[in-house]
Amino acid sequence: MPSPLDRVRSALMDEGLQEALLRAATNNQVKVESLLRERPELAEAARRARRAKDEAIGRLEELIDEAMRSLRAINAEPHYAETPEEAREAVARIVGSGKLVVMSKSMAAEEAGIREYLEELGNEVWETDLGQLLVQLEGGRPMHTIAPAVHMTRERALRLVNEKLGANLPEDAGIEEIAGAARRFLREKIVKADVGISGANALAADTGAIVLVENEGNIRLVTTASPIHIAVVPVDKIVPTLQDALTVAIAQAGYAGLYPPTYINVIAGPSSTADIEQVRVWGAQGPKELHVVLLDNGRLRARETPLRDQLRCIRCGRCQFECPVWVHTANNWGGPVYGGPMGLNWTAITWSMEEASKLAFLCLGCGRCDEACPVEIPLSRLIRWLKTQAHRPGRS
Ligand code: SF4
Structure with missing residues (x-):
């Protein structure tokens, strides 16, 4: 079974994947931006x-x-x-x-x-x-x-x-x-x-x-x-x-x-x-x-941590298409089930703080995910917090 970082490395080497992701992200951005312009509701x-x-x-x-x-x-x-x-x-x-x-x-x-x-x-x-x-x-x-x-x-x-x-x-x-x-x-x-x-x-x-x-x-x-x-x-x-x-x-x-x-x-x-x-x-x-x-x-427990804000997520996937790292890795970056900006936080809540905090170091901290999120989850701030959890004893 490849390690999480090996999965990221192979994604970066996969030219077909890079092409497919770029096309999907571009199409999604154009579509959502025009929808939001036309429909303020x-x-x-x-x-x-x-x-x-x-x-x-x-x-x-x-x-x-x-x-x-x-x-x-x-x-x-x-x-x-x-x-x-x-x-x-x-x-x-x-x-x-x-x-x-x-x-x-x-x-x-x-x-x-x-x-x-x-x-x-x-x-x-x-x-x-x-x-x-x-x-x-x-x-x-x-x-x-x-x-x-x-x-x-x-x-x-x-x-x-x-x-x-x-x-x-x-x-x-x-x-x-x-x-x-x-x-x-x-x-x-x-x-x-x-x-x-x-x-x-x-x-x-x-x-x-x-x-x-x-x-x-x-x-x-x-x-x-x-x-x-x-x-x-x-x-x-x-x-x-x-x-x-x-x-x-x-x-x-x-x-x-x-x-x-x-x-x-x-x-x-x-x-x-x-x-x-x-x-x-x-x-x-x-x-x-x-x-x-x-x-x-893990969701009820997450309310006692900064990850509480992630529970607002409505799973639209906007943050993924906007993220410059996800656009090159897809869900190969983020954890075994969820991926990308929201995925790192969901991995920490539902799977393993250790895995999420290690992978958080691949985040560039650009904040594009924060701008994209319709329910204003401060994704990049939560990911920064995940990084601080990387070397804490007793994490799981
Ligand atoms: S802050 Fe990190 S997770 Fe958010 S869009 Fe930028 S690279 Fe992606």
């Missing part, structure tokens, strides 16, 4: 999202309890996981073995190693986000928060779907044909799946409603086609109200450069019907069961 949504997240961080324990009560009230089942192991176990108890499972992209599921664990238990598991599927097929890891296959060229993606999915596409097949091959392969899996697993952009404590933003339409299918839906939600995604959750979703889509998003999904309980004799039964066309696994993994 997005900056206003970001300001409101910041206020909601700040309030949530201050009342997090109380809101976790409220969210769990609200989930029970809408016939969903909450599960609380302090660690990734507990999250994996909670999901495994629901899924069992020998099942077909489809997933929509979730960094929290990635953080807890859900897919690999379910596979070890003898389940067949497929990612349904195109980028995340390509990452699964190459046996890699997501290279950006919202664009997991940002490092991949058309040629590489074509080779993967031909070799791993038997797509049989010609050498000159375009991106649309590659997406079509993935769609044909996944459609059957989604329809037959026993369980669908998603993340969440936000969870409203007042109602238990989960909000998910997307463009591909796979989240919509994954969360409704199977008899069981499991959402893995880190506790920093909890906000006080459904209105706040929708605001976070709008701000995230805008600053990700994907506005208006094609779909915003609100899920408040399993499907039900009361059409016969006005007697409500659960499990109509959508899932019969909804489970929400709330994952802490």
Whole structure:
């Protein structure tokens, strides 16, 4: 297994990667800048999202309890996981073995190693986000928060779907044909799946409603086609109200450069019907069961440190595309799950202060990430603080 610094070195030597990242970062910057110029309401949504997240961080324990009560009230089942192991176990108890499972992209599921664990238990598991599927097929890891296959060229993606999915596409097949091959392969899996697993952009404590933003339409299918839906939600995604959750979703889509998003999904309980004799039964066309696994993994503890500000993060990935180091390394720099400016801080919160503090020394301290962040996380200041933790005894 290459060391974190070896991963950075090989990224710097990879010419294809350098080209792909430069193109993606340039396209994203142009898109987001013009969106923000044309739509001042997005900056206003970001300001409101910041206020909601700040309030949530201050009342997090109380809101976790409220969210769990609200989930029970809408016939969903909450599960609380302090660690990734507990999250994996909670999901495994629901899924069992020998099942077909489809997933929509979730960094929290990635953080807890859900897919690999379910596979070890003898389940067949497929990612349904195109980028995340390509990452699964190459046996890699997501290279950006919202664009997991940002490092991949058309040629590489074509080779993967031909070799791993038997797509049989010609050498000159375009991106649309590659997406079509993935769609044909996944459609059957989604329809037959026993369980669908998603993340969440936000969870409203007042109602238990989960909000998910997307463009591909796979989240919509994954969360409704199977008899069981499991959402893995880190506790920093909890906000006080459904209105706040929708605001976070709008701000995230805008600053990700994907506005208006094609779909915003609100899920408040399993499907039900009361059409016969006005007697409500659960499990109509959508899932019969909804489970929400709330994952802490260091987040509550982070509130007592300068990393508290990182909990405001809405995972738009702006700071990554703006960072002159990330643009040459992608998520090869930052930690095993998250990468770039926000990734260093998330690594310190959820994985290892030691690893994050060592990698923090590659930060140039230019402050571009601070300027880019829609919820005003002082990312470079937090990274400077990480550097001061590098040689402290007892760090972990
Ligand atoms: S301050 Fe560091 S992390 Fe932020 S953009 Fe500059 S190099 Fe990247």
